Amino acid sequence: MALIDLIEESVVKVPLAASGKDAAIRELVDTLVSAGKILDAETAYRAVLDREAKGSTGLEEGIAVPHGKTLAARELTIAIGVSPAGVEFGSMDGKPTRLFFLLLAPPDQAGPHIEALAEIARMSRSKAFCSSLAACRTPAEVVRLFKDE
Amino acid sequence: MTRPIRKIMVYVDGSEQSITAAQYAIVLAKSLGADLYALYVVDTRALAELVKSRIFLESEQEEYRRDLDGDASRYLNHVRELARRKGVPVAAEKASGAVHVEIKAKVAALGIDLLVLGEISQIRSRRDELYNETERAMRTAQCPVLVAKGEDKIWDLYESLE
Numbered sequence: 001m002a003l004i005d006l007i008e009e010s011v012v013k014v015p016l017a018a019s020g021k022d023a024a025i026r027e028l029v030d031t032l033v034s035a036g037k038i039l040d041a042e043t044a045y046r047a048v049l050d051r052e053a054k055g056s057t058g059l060e061e062g063i064a065v066p067h068g069k070t071l072a073a074r075e076l077t078i079a080i081g082v083s084p085a086g087v088e089f090g091s092m093d094g095k096p097t098r099l100f101f102l103l104l105a106p107p108d109q110a111g112p113h114i115e116a117l118a119e120i121a122r123m124s125r126s127k128a129f130c131s132s133l134a135a136c137r138t139p140a141e142v143v144r145l146f147k148d149e
Numbered sequence: 150m151t152r153p154i155r156k157i158m159v160y161v162d163g164s165e166q167s168i169t170a171a172q173y174a175i176v177l178a179k180s181l182g183a184d185l186y187a188l189y190v191v192d193t194r195a196l197a198e199l200v201k202s203r204i205f206l207e208s209e210q211e212e213y214r215r216d217l218d219g220d221a222s223r224y225l226n227h228v229r230e231l232a233r234r235k236g237v238p239v240a241a242e243k244a245s246g247a248v249h250v251e252i253k254a255k256v257a258a259l260g261i262d263l264l265v266l267g268e269i270s271q272i273r274s275r276r277d278e279l280y281n282e283t284e285r286a287m288r289t290a291q292c293p294v295l296v297a298k299g300e301d302k303i304w305d306l307y308e309s310l311e
Binding site: 051054055057059065067092107108109110111112113114115117118120121122124125 | 162196198202203204205216219220
């Protein structure tokens, strides 16, 4: 399954209101709950925090890819967040994180989970794409950017 | 004239599309009297890429590798069962590496006459053309390739197979 198949306006949060790491994760998880993608917010939130406790998924250039395996997700699902102000996420280069790709998958869907993460890893290497994404001000703009990309 | 299709291989990645492809491959194998192979590739290249990009920890790579091995067994067993119901023998093949590279290599090693792939996602970005493994396999395999489209029709064909 292509990443674009998972992206719809209801799973995009622009702008993220949170100013801290845990709050940003919680806001993205809640976005997925509102979109009807997951049922149990607390279990999903814990799964992501447990993973973050082993090492931050804050990469360079303002990108973070928090993820987790959890039965709270019935299928692979993604939430995208854009924080114009940036969030301190413990990233590798110490810069605030502005783009968030939160992925949740049930434990028996490792293949699609890895495929989607690899796709995000490739996209995150495109500075032009990341700049365009960070400049999006509405979920519709984000979805359009992915479809045109 | 020798039969043009004596060996059929279906690539299975666990997606619904690849399971539909497996059903169609079973129908073809039975109808043509061809040998059937089912291949699952553990995408270790993607795992390595995720470690390199620091999205995965080393320990996570191993954990997901085990998960993928489990997926491989589960999905290949599912195809075995689908084939068994229709009295079609299937040889399950598991490989690891870059998906399209392993498919191409297996096609060559087994002397496959027809590669059957699942339908490629219809909602697409241009980047998909470069990185979608099914599409890359379609472009790089050195044998005729069939993309199994039409889930309902294929299901009917499979179900009606004696």
